[in-house]
Amino acid sequence: MEGASDVAGVEGGRSLPDVRLVGFASRASLLMALAWIDACTDALGSEMIGIDEAIGRTLAAPFTSEQDWPTTDCAAVDGYAMRAAESEGAGDYNPLLLALMQAQSVAPLPPGSVSIATAGLPLPLGADAVLPFDAAQRNGAGMMEVLAPVAPGTGVNRRGCELRAGMEIVAGLKRLRPQDVAFIAATGTTRVAVVRRPRMRLVVARPKVVAGHDALTPMLSALVARDGGVVEISAPADAGRAALAQAVAGSVASADLVLVAGRSGAGMDDEAPLAIGDVGGRLDLHGIAMRPGGSAGLGWVGGVPGLLLPGAPLACLASYDMLAARAVRRLAGLHGTLPYHMVDAALDRKIVSAVGFVDLVRVRMADRRATPLGSAEEGGLAGAVRADGFVIVPEASEGYAPGSSVRVHLYEDQRGYDDQHGGPGA
Amino acid sequence: MEGASDVAGVEGGRSLPDVRLVGFASRASLLMALAWIDACTDALGSEMIGIDEAIGRTLAAPFTSEQDWPTTDCAAVDGYAMRAAESEGAGDYNPLLLALMQAQSVAPLPPGSVSIATAGLPLPLGADAVLPFDAAQRNGAGMMEVLAPVAPGTGVNRRGCELRAGMEIVAGLKRLRPQDVAFIAATGTTRVAVVRRPRMRLVVARPKVVAGHDALTPMLSALVARDGGVVEISAPADAGRAALAQAVAGSVASADLVLVAGRSGAGMDDEAPLAIGDVGGRLDLHGIAMRPGGSAGLGWVGGVPGLLLPGAPLACLASYDMLAARAVRRLAGLHGTLPYHMVDAALDRKIVSAVGFVDLVRVRMADRRATPLGSAEEGGLAGAVRADGFVIVPEASEGYAPGSSVRVHLYEDQRGYDDQHGGPGA
Numbered sequence: 001m002e003g004a005s006d007v008a009g010v011e012g013g014r015s016l017p018d019v020r021l022v023g024f025a026s027r028a029s030l031l032m033a034l035a036w037i038d039a040c041t042d043a044l045g046s047e048m049i050g051i052d053e054a055i056g057r058t059l060a061a062p063f064t065s066e067q068d069w070p071t072t073d074c075a076a077v078d079g080y081a082m083r084a085a086e087s088e089g090a091g092d093y094n095p096l097l098l099a100l101m102q103a104q105s106v107a108p109l110p111p112g113s114v115s116i117a118t119a120g121l122p123l124p125l126g127a128d129a130v131l132p133f134d135a136a137q138r139n140g141a142g143m144m145e146v147l148a149p150v151a152p153g154t155g156v157n158r159r160g161c162e163l164r165a166g167m168e169i170v171a172g173l174k175r176l177r178p179q180d181v182a183f184i185a186a187t188g189t190t191r192v193a194v195v196r197r198p199r200m201r202l203v204v205a206r207p208k209v210v211a212g213h214d215a216l217t218p219m220l221s222a223l224v225a226r227d228g229g230v231v232e233i234s235a236p237a238d239a240g241r242a243a244l245a246q247a248v249a250g251s252v253a254s255a256d257l258v259l260v261a262g263r264s265g266a267g268m269d270d271e272a273p274l275a276i277g278d279v280g281g282r283l284d285l286h287g288i289a290m291r292p293g294g295s296a297g298l299g300w301v302g303g304v305p306g307l308l309l310p311g312a313p314l315a316c317l318a319s320y321d322m323l324a325a326r327a328v329r330r331l332a333g334l335h336g337t338l339p340y341h342m343v344d345a346a347l348d349r350k351i352v353s354a355v356g357f358v359d360l361v362r363v364r365m366a367d368r369r370a371t372p373l374g375s376a377e378e379g380g381l382a383g384a385v386r387a388d389g390f391v392i393v394p395e396a397s398e399g400y401a402p403g404s405s406v407r408v409h410l411y412e413d414q415r416g417y418d419d420q421h422g423g424p425g426a
Numbered sequence: 427m428e429g430a431s432d433v434a435g436v437e438g439g440r441s442l443p444d445v446r447l448v449g450f451a452s453r454a455s456l457l458m459a460l461a462w463i464d465a466c467t468d469a470l471g472s473e474m475i476g477i478d479e480a481i482g483r484t485l486a487a488p489f490t491s492e493q494d495w496p497t498t499d500c501a502a503v504d505g506y507a508m509r510a511a512e513s514e515g516a517g518d519y520n521p522l523l524l525a526l527m528q529a530q531s532v533a534p535l536p537p538g539s540v541s542i543a544t545a546g547l548p549l550p551l552g553a554d555a556v557l558p559f560d561a562a563q564r565n566g567a568g569m570m571e572v573l574a575p576v577a578p579g580t581g582v583n584r585r586g587c588e589l590r591a592g593m594e595i596v597a598g599l600k601r602l603r604p605q606d607v608a609f610i611a612a613t614g615t616t617r618v619a620v621v622r623r624p625r626m627r628l629v630v631a632r633p634k635v636v637a638g639h640d641a642l643t644p645m646l647s648a649l650v651a652r653d654g655g656v657v658e659i660s661a662p663a664d665a666g667r668a669a670l671a672q673a674v675a676g677s678v679a680s681a682d683l684v685l686v687a688g689r690s691g692a693g694m695d696d697e698a699p700l701a702i703g704d705v706g707g708r709l710d711l712h713g714i715a716m717r718p719g720g721s722a723g724l725g726w727v728g729g730v731p732g733l734l735l736p737g738a739p740l741a742c743l744a745s746y747d748m749l750a751a752r753a754v755r756r757l758a759g760l761h762g763t764l765p766y767h768m769v770d771a772a773l774d775r776k777i778v779s780a781v782g783f784v785d786l787v788r789v790r791m792a793d794r795r796a797t798p799l800g801s802a803e804e805g806g807l808a809g810a811v812r813a814d815g816f817v818i819v820p821e822a823s824e825g826y827a828p829g830s831s832v833r834v835h836l837y838e839d840q841r842g843y844d845d846q847h848g849g850p851g852a
Binding site for chain 1: 447448449477478481482495496502504542543544545546547558559560583587588589595596603604605606607608609611612614616633639640641642643644645646648649652691692693694695696737738739743767803805806807808809810811812836837838
C-alpha cells in the first residue's frame, strides 16, 4: 500500500501518521490550532518608511508629537482677526471703527486694528478672536465697522488644542488609516517605524490529474494582502512528490510564513505532508475539528511556521480565514481575530451541525434575516459566492432552530449599508 | 476690494458669487448636493481584464456559467468510489468483498469493484457514492471488505450542484471578492468585463503662505483607491491663481472626475472657485449646509464633473467622504452610499448640533458606548485620528441627549470584533 507506512513529520522527535487512504483518526480542536498559532507567531520587527507609504501599515510604536499641534494659535474660521476686548459694546446701532490691515501676517496686530484671518493659518500676535465676515462691514479708506461683540477665543484654535507635545495620539500596533497618515504628515514627520510586512511563500499544490486555471493563487494573494502580508508566489506544483518538496523548500529562507495549499487530505494524491517532511519540516497538528477545512495542518518548514491548507476552494477559503489569516495578521502586528464585521441576525431556517466540529455555515442576508445555504460542507465555493457571510457553530452545538439569533460574519466589506436606513441627510 | 466683483462660474449661463471676504450667503442642503452628484455621475464603460486582476473591481454584467458546475459528478470527500447498490447488507459482521481498482480514472468502474476517490475530482462512470475510508478495509490481493452500506449520492457532488448552466451567480455592478474571482476562474473563465476604473485629476491647492509637507495627497489617494478609483496626481499648486488654474486645466481630458482640494472658502486666498472659472469651468453649488466641510463645491471642469473640497484636513476628509466618495463610487459602478460599516451605540455625553446643518460628530467607541469628541468642527484632524467613527446629525436635529441611541459609522474597517464576544470556538 503506497506510502501508508511513511510518517508526515519526523523533525524534533515528533511524528504524525500518514492519513492517506485511512483518514484522520483524531483531529485537533480549532481552539488548539489557534493556541498553536498564537504560540508560534508574533509581530515581526520594524522598518522605517516614508509617511506617504504608510497607509494600511501597522505602526510599530505609539506616535507622539514632539510639539504642540497646532504649534501656534490659528484661525478656526475665515474672518477678521482682532482683540476681543476691542469689540466690547459693538452692535448694529453702535458700530466700532477699527483699521483693516491689508497684510496677512503673524506680525503683531497693532491695537485698534483687525486683519484678515484664514481658517487653519496662524493668527497675528495680539489677536485672540476671529470675527465672522458678516459681523463687520467695510467703511472705505481701510476702515472696518465691527457690528457685534466677540468673546476671546471665538473662532480660534489655540496652540496645542489638537495635541499637546508628548501626548500619544496613535497607538502602537495600529493599522494606519488615511487620516492617521495625513495628521502625522501634517505635524512634519516624514518617516515612521512600521512592522515589517510578512512575506509568504505560497505553494499551490494541485492534484496531479487536474489541469486548467489555478484559482487559488489570486484568492490567497488577495486575502494575504488584506491581512497585511505579501505573497512571494511559487509556481503551482502539480507534478510528483519530489517536485512538490522542491517547491516547498525553495526560497524558504526569505519567508516569514509558508503556505501550502492543496493535497492536504486523505486521498492517494495528498502528498503535501510527506513533501513537508522530505525537506526537513514537520506538522505538529494535522486534521482540525472544523468543517470545511478539516484537513488543514500546522507545523514548521525551514525554521518558519508552515500552514497546510486544503486545495478544495471552499475549504481553502475557510481554513485560510480561520487559521492562516490569524498567523498573517499576528506577524503583521495586527489583532489575530477574524477580519470580518459582524451583525446579529435571525435565522429563517434551521442550521444542523455535528457535535465535535466547529462548523462554518454560509448564509445570505436580507433585512437582518439570515438564510443558511446548506450545511457546513455543501455548495462548494459557489456557496461562498452566493453568501453574504457565515455563521460559526461551536464544537459543542448541534446547530440552531429557526428564529434563533446568530452572529453573522460579513464577507463583504465594501457595501454601503445606508440603503436600509435612508441617506445621511434623512 | 480684490476680486469681490468676480464671479466664480460663468459657463452655461450660471454664475455663483465670489464668497471671499463675505462668506456664504446661502448654502445648498447636503441632500441637494447628493442629488447633484447622482444626476451627474454614473458607472463608466467597461473593459476586459484577466480574471486574476479582477479582485476588487466591479463586474460590468452578471456572471453566468455556460456549463453546469461541477461539470460532472465529483467526489465530495476522500474515500472509495462505488455503486451504492453493491453495499446493500454490508456490515461489520457481513463484509462484502469488492475488487479495488488501482487506477484513479473516470473510465467506467467495472461492476463488483471500487476505486479510490479524491475529494473534488470526477467520479468514475457508474459510481454513485463515495464510501469513507474507515467503512472498508483491505483484504490483500487487491480486494476490499465493505463494512457498511452507503446510500446513492452519499459523498458525491452531483453535476451542476453548485451552479446550473445559464444561472447567474454573480450580479452585475458587484465588487468582486476573492472567492468570486476564484470561482469564476475555476469555471475556466479567463477574462471578464469590469467597469473601467475612474481616473481622478487631483489638484491640492495650498494656501500661498503654507509650506511643509502635503498631507492631503496621500490621504485622498488612499480614499479614492478605497472607492475603486485611481488618482493621476497633479503637483500641489501653492502659487498664485494663474498657476492654480493651470493645474486644474492640465490633463483634464483624460480624467473622469476632477478633485480640487483647498482654497475653497471665504478667505482672501481662496481662489480655487475663480481658477475653475478661469479655465472655462463652473460651480453649480458652492457652500453646503454641512459641518465640517461646508465650503465644498460641485461643478464642471473641461466637460467632466469637478468637486471642490476644503483644504483644512478634517473638512477635506469629511467632504471627501460625504460628497466625493459618492461620485467616485458611482463612476466605479458601486453603491454611492458611505463605505463604512455601522453600529448602534448609546451616547455617554450629549451632542449639540446646529439646526440647518448636517453635523458630523466624531466619537470614540467602547462596548457599544459612544463618546463624542467635541462638536462638529472641533478637534481638527486629530479628532478624526482619535475617533473610531462618526455620527451624522441631520439638518433638522438640535442634537442628542446623553443615553440616546445613535448610529455610528466606523472609520476602522480592519479591526477584529471577536474580542468582545469570545473567540470563534467559544
